[in-house]
Amino acid sequence: MQKFVGLVIVLGTVVGGFMFAGGNVASLWQPAEMIIIFGAAIGALVVGNSKHVLKEMLAQLKYQFKAPKDQSKLYQDLLMLMYALLDLARTRGLKDLDEHVENPETSSIFLAYPSVNEYPNLVTFICDNLRLFSMGKISAHDFDNMLDQEIAYLEEQKLKPSQSLASVAEAMPGFGILAAVGGIIITMQHLDGPMGNIGLHVAAALVGTFLGIFGCYCLMGPLASSMEQYVKKRIAIFECVRAMLVAHAKGHVAIVATDAGRKLINEEVKPTFNMMEEWINNRAA
Numbered sequence: 001m002q003k004f005v006g007l008v009i010v011l012g013t014v015v016g017g018f019m020f021a022g023g024n025v026a027s028l029w030q031p032a033e034m035i036i037i038f039g040a041a042i043g044a045l046v047v048g049n050s051k052h053v054l055k056e057m058l059a060q061l062k063y064q065f066k067a068p069k070d071q072s073k074l075y076q077d078l079l080m081l082m083y084a085l086l087d088l089a090r091t092r093g094l095k096d097l098d099e100h101v102e103n104p105e106t107s108s109i110f111l112a113y114p115s116v117n118e119y120p121n122l123v124t125f126i127c128d129n130l131r132l133f134s135m136g137k138i139s140a141h142d143f144d145n146m147l148d149q150e151i152a153y154l155e156e157q158k159l160k161p162s163q164s165l166a167s168v169a170e171a172m173p174g175f176g177i178l179a180a181v182g183g184i185i186i187t188m189q190h191l192d193g194p195m196g197n198i199g200l201h202v203a204a205a206l207v208g209t210f211l212g213i214f215g216c217y218c219l220m221g222p223l224a225s226s227m228e229q230y231v232k233k234r235i236a237i238f239e240c241v242r243a244m245l246v247a248h249a250k251g252h253v254a255i256v257a258t259d260a261g262r263k264l265i266n267e268e269v270k271p272t273f274n275m276m277e278e279w280i281n282n283r284a285a
Helices: 002-020 031-048 051-064 071-092 094-102 120-135 140-188 195-249 254-262 273-284
Strands: none
Touching (some): 002 195, 051 140, 071 094, 071 120, 120 195, 140 195, 195 254, 254 273
């Protein structure tokens, strides 16, 4: 909803200001210029990115216009899930943990926290690294470095769509100039016509520059920034899990390891230690 409100504000102020200055809105409707500018932008995205990146870009763009989910429930389930797994590993040993990390889709612990199961990549990250730590001797320092590298690579891959869109956004004024030059060429072909027609052709050419700048700073640039923030929020969940796993590797008890992850949760949805302790006590009861 917020994205639509922002888009309405941008369109209202830009078009409204143009009209207030005496401009005719109909003169901004130049389909040929739009085809050149936005067609070139789409073509550049197709040429410069793999099929996987393009699919991920569409998925992230689609999310931008959806109402964001309340992450407080996700983080509550994540903290409780990790506490249950780490407490089981600490009290009963890694063998009892195997049945849960090997088959999370049938695990009673994972099924108890459905919000986490909505993120398959997160479940895979938890299970793979718990399994890795249980396979042999590995120091907490090395384990932390491995997790850091994995998260950094994941972030790099997930940021490719927003980075590609930002690059094309920076090129939009250039595409606008391209369309404008084409319009000027057409104008030069009509120099022997009435002055009114020449003015219309020049105005149509300048609309190309207008649309290129508009597409860069009012549309594609903000969308790329929003997609980047979306990825950062998703990566923050993995950083939370990383903190809990590393604390567990250092030998801390389950509640201390879980609190290490709680401290990295965004302030908007971050529970207090007392709230987390109450959740754990209610689960034990």
